[in-house]
Amino acid sequence: MKTIFAEIISIGDELLIGQVVNTNATWMAQVLNQAGITVVEVTTVRDDRQSIWNAVSTAMSRVDIVLTTGGLGPTKDDITKGVLCDYFHTRLVEDLRVRAHVHALYKNRPEVLNTLTATQWMVPSHATILPNRVGSAPIMVFDQVESRKSKVEGHGHILISMPGVPHEMKIAMNEQVLPYLTERLELSADIIHRNVVVYGIPESTLALKIEKWEKNLPKSMHLAYLPKQGVVRLRLSSYGEATAEQIDKQIADLLPLIQENVIATEDVTPNMVLGKWLTESKQTIATAESCTGGRLAALLNEQSGSSAYYMGSVIAYDNSVKQHVLGVKADTLATDGAVSEACVRQMAEGVRKLLHTDFAIATSGIAGPTGGSEEKPVGTVWIAWASAEGTTAECCHFSGDRAQITQNAAMAAIGKFLLQQIAKKQ
Amino acid sequence: MKTIFAEIISIGDELLIGQVVNTNATWMAQVLNQAGITVVEVTTVRDDRQSIWNAVSTAMSRVDIVLTTGGLGPTKDDITKGVLCDYFHTRLVEDLRVRAHVHALYKNRPEVLNTLTATQWMVPSHATILPNRVGSAPIMVFDQVESRKSKVEGHGHILISMPGVPHEMKIAMNEQVLPYLTERLELSADIIHRNVVVYGIPESTLALKIEKWEKNLPKSMHLAYLPKQGVVRLRLSSYGEATAEQIDKQIADLLPLIQENVIATEDVTPNMVLGKWLTESKQTIATAESCTGGRLAALLNEQSGSSAYYMGSVIAYDNSVKQHVLGVKADTLATDGAVSEACVRQMAEGVRKLLHTDFAIATSGIAGPTGGSEEKPVGTVWIAWASAEGTTAECCHFSGDRAQITQNAAMAAIGKFLLQQIAKKQ
Numbered sequence A, B: 001m002k003t004i005f006a007e008i009i010s011i012g013d014e015l016l017i018g019q020v021v022n023t024n025a026t027w028m029a030q031v032l033n034q035a036g037i038t039v040v041e042v043t044t045v046r047d048d049r050q051s052i053w054n055a056v057s058t059a060m061s062r063v064d065i066v067l068t069t070g071g072l073g074p075t076k077d078d079i080t081k082g083v084l085c086d087y088f089h090t091r092l093v094e095d096l097r098v099r100a101h102v103h104a105l106y107k108n109r110p111e112v113l114n115t116l117t118a119t120q121w122m123v124p125s126h127a128t129i130l131p132n133r134v135g136s137a138p139i140m141v142f143d144q145v146e147s148r149k150s151k152v153e154g155h156g157h158i159l160i161s162m163p164g165v166p167h168e169m170k171i172a173m174n175e176q177v178l179p180y181l182t183e184r185l186e187l188s189a190d191i192i193h194r195n196v197v198v199y200g201i202p203e204s205t206l207a208l209k210i211e212k213w214e215k216n217l218p219k220s221m222h223l224a225y226l227p228k229q230g231v232v233r234l235r236l237s238s239y240g241e242a243t244a245e246q247i248d249k250q251i252a253d254l255l256p257l258i259q260e261n262v263i264a265t266e267d268v269t270p271n272m273v274l275g276k277w278l279t280e281s282k283q284t285i286a287t288a289e290s291c292t293g294g295r296l297a298a299l300l301n302e303q304s305g306s307s308a309y310y311m312g313s314v315i316a317y318d319n320s321v322k323q324h325v326l327g328v329k330a331d332t333l334a335t336d337g338a339v340s341e342a343c344v345r346q347m348a349e350g351v352r353k354l355l356h357t358d359f360a361i362a363t364s365g366i367a368g369p370t371g372g373s374e375e376k377p378v379g380t381v382w383i384a385w386a387s388a389e390g391t392t393a394e395c396c397h398f399s400g401d402r403a404q405i406t407q408n409a410a411m412a413a414i415g416k417f418l419l420q421q422i423a424k425k426q
Helices: A023-034 A049-062 A080-087 A096-105 A115-121 A166-184 A203-209 A211-215 A244-261 A270-280 A295-300 A319-324 A330-335 A341-355 A402-425 B023-034 B049-062 B080-087 B096-105 B115-121 B166-184 B203-209 B211-215 B244-261 B270-280 B295-300 B319-324 B330-335 B341-355 B402-425
Strands: A004-011 A037-045 A065-069 A092-094 A122-124 A128-130 A139-143 A158-162 A191-199 A222-228 A231-239 A262-264 A285-289 A310-316 A359-365 A380-387 A390-397 B004-011 B037-045 B065-069 B092-094 B122-124 B128-130 B139-143 B158-162 B191-199 B222-228 B231-239 B262-264 B285-289 B310-316 B359-365 B380-387 B390-397
Touching: A004 A023, A004 A049, A023 A037, A023 A065, A023 A166, A037 A049, A037 B049, A049 A065, A049 A080, A049 A158, A049 B037, A065 A166, A080 A122, A080 A139, A080 A158, A096 A115, A115 A122, A122 A139, A128 A166, A139 A166, A158 A166, A191 A244, A191 A270, A191 A402, A203 A211, A203 A222, A203 A231, A203 A244, A211 A244, A231 A244, A244 A262, A244 A402, A262 A270, A262 A402, A270 A295, A270 A402, A285 A295, A285 A341, A295 A310, A295 A402, A295 B295, A310 A319, A310 A341, A310 B319, A319 A330, A319 A341, A319 B310, A330 A341, A341 A359, A341 A380, A341 A390, A359 A402, A380 A402, A390 A402, B004 B023, B004 B049, B023 B037, B023 B065, B023 B166, B037 B049, B049 B065, B049 B080, B049 B158, B065 B166, B080 B122, B080 B139, B080 B158, B096 B115, B115 B122, B122 B139, B128 B166, B139 B166, B158 B166, B191 B244, B191 B270, B191 B402, B203 B211, B203 B222, B203 B231, B203 B244, B211 B244, B231 B244, B244 B262, B244 B402, B262 B270, B262 B402, B270 B295, B270 B402, B285 B295, B285 B341, B295 B310, B295 B402, B310 B319, B310 B341, B319 B330, B319 B341, B330 B341, B341 B359, B341 B380, B341 B390, B359 B402, B380 B402, B390 B402
Parallel strands: A004 A037, A004 A065, A065 A158, A285 A310, A285 A359, B004 B037, B004 B065, B065 B158, B285 B310, B285 B359
Antiparallel strands: A037 B037, A092 A122, A128 A139, A139 A158, A191 A231, A191 A262, A222 A231, A310 B310, A359 A380, A380 A390, B092 B122, B128 B139, B139 B158, B191 B231, B191 B262, B222 B231, B359 B380, B380 B390
16 A cells, blocks of 8 residues: 555644644654554644645645644634635635534634634635534535545545644544545555553563564564553554464564563553453452642543542552551651651551542652652552452562653552462463 | 743654654753743754754754753663763763663663663763663763853853753753753852742733833843643842842732632642641541543642642542432432532532541542533533532533543632632631
């Protein structure tokens, strides 16, 4: 299959003064990549005519698909639609379907249907308009070779302009843009992805462990390492050249090489794996947190449906809470300190008893930047896991700033718990 | 003062497959903007020679300062240094200071000092090398008019290449790059920023409220609205044309117009304001959370030093925890439900008593996407604030997805608490 190249143009002053992080481009790159489209560049420009024009012109000259977000609101700083109209030598006409949609959207807020909003149903006469189910700005497709009904050949044939509001953009991508591109470029049928999620092994060690297997992969399959917070997702993909059976055969060969570290064979996070397992086995969990300060709890209740297994937590930031709510002995705090094996064990057992859960996880460490010592440097985190079978504990070391240390410690508390469950089964 | 234009080039395959969010560019844009440098474009390219070359070449032709991050590691996919060497017609030479620094950096890990790492102390002979205090890749400055010792005139005169590791980049920017640019471009002396942080008023309402004041601002001052999670930061800046007294006079005129919503007159977050106030007044706080699930606790302990005022929290996700740990009446849960005024009041009072704090905040709501009803739709969150003076509660409504609702509710719990304290003082 011919490689389809895409470029994303993010439009908006707020992106260039550092006020808003461009998560749109990241999300779009991810789903385009999954759909077999290679993103070669992301360009972020201001709400400025010349900047938008230059970015569009450059992108159209070098890639097949150009996706723009932003600059489609009704106020005067939103100029994307006008610039695109001029660039594609077309003009604005009223679209009755968009007009009806916007009226329906604001039926309970008639004050919004003012002259500014009325610009939203003016659309370029030479563009294909796709509906924006949740917002007023329509999605505009400038398809240069629409009549051909064939795969894109050559360069710069399709530009799609979407709203920049993340929620609207995601719905637009999923419900309109990806289906449009899939049909238009005949992308879909043959793309196969298989995911293997691995925890507790550095990327470089993992690469050495599966080196031979990776080297022998057929050319029809592509392997990607996707590391994040100690988790590595291996994604094996075929874009039309291998069968599902052939890919599954490779995955079956891979798994035994890394079996003690595999926490999932689908595209999920460790907390999703844990949540699913607890839900299915009708077991419950609680946490007692010091340094992670609620971040472990937040991971456990990130998913809808978490109330089935997640009971609650005690954030025992101050030692008095460790002692009086969780029952950590005053002796332990005085002798071993709060960042110690004895303390986290008692925290885990204490919260498990208090909240009547099957499992409990506890953390206590030094998040920094202050509070470290030679013996217990910043990044030292003790983690304990308690169940009816007993309690285990481990001393971990994390690097980075305060936010990274606490986030990575929270992820490790779940990841290492999953590895323990896997070891038990094997 | 002449406007200095900059462009950021972010280099790395991981940014274009959607694996990593480009937070570097956002952070850099923010600090550059504060320093009076206007970022006109962010370009994200792959670890690919032609892509890097094109981006550098285009950027050098249109801006004064080009900042690149990424592609400086020791492995073969890191090619930025080589491409820049060729682009600037220079060659690599050994730098003994960098060599000594890298040896010191890895003194406890001699296995890292291999042939790959040795490439880190090879630097372009025509570049100024600034030290990377926390990493092995040096910061390279290609300053085209260094000898002139004057302000940059014309375009494309300075390119600075930094590592892409966020932690290393931030230290490099703060300790090396910004001081270098400040001296080189004679930036510093005249830039004045004043911040006013406002909570509890939508941006558009705020704009109307201060419309007259804003219209009468002298041309020497620039006002920016920086909204985030219900907080709006107003930043009034002068780049060399107004005095501190003139700006302070304008701020003094502004404050009475919005006094009931001003939570700070410096660049801080609501949780920083709260933390400072509690530290100074030697008071303590705790939280009892249902729907926010630890996110409010995490905000309260985000800052180093939070152990002075933040005691801990009970995340009462399950009703049994609300009842047995926090003392919410079974009656209340049966009659009013968990998302009710009566429930959050008892939660706040319960955790305040349990953890012996001066203040307590409680949340209970429907984070979605499931669990909503006509009476209590998704996004409904009850928040209560308890102190020795009594307890208050408010029903709030948030929009967005599960993550946005819980984050905004956590921020509101702090923001609205601050507004209450302000109202008391007035």
